[in-house]
Amino acid sequence: MARGLTWADAEEIAGRLLAARPDVHPLQVCFTDLHAWILALDDFDDASHASNEAVLEAIQMAWLEQYEESQENTP
Numbered sequence: 001m002a003r004g005l006t007w008a009d010a011e012e013i014a015g016r017l018l019a020a021r022p023d024v025h026p027l028q029v030c031f032t033d034l035h036a037w038i039l040a041l042d043d044f045d046d047a048s049h050a051s052n053e054a055v056l057e058a059i060q061m062a063w064l065e066q067y068e069e070s071q072e073n074t075p
Helices: 010-020 031-039 053-072
Strands: none
Touching: 010 031, 010 053, 031 053
């Protein structure tokens, strides 16, 4: 059985957020919204209380990197 996403999967979560919200700049998202959006991902399977500011920041920074790369590749 495939394992669901956990808080440790920052890069994968970032990619899913970028796909779900391509027009949202990651730095404009507050951590409470980011937390809720991650919990709402279809294959996210970790405890909501297992995150913290450092975890959310790591996901946000991974998302920012992927967002910036996608903007560079947009004509």
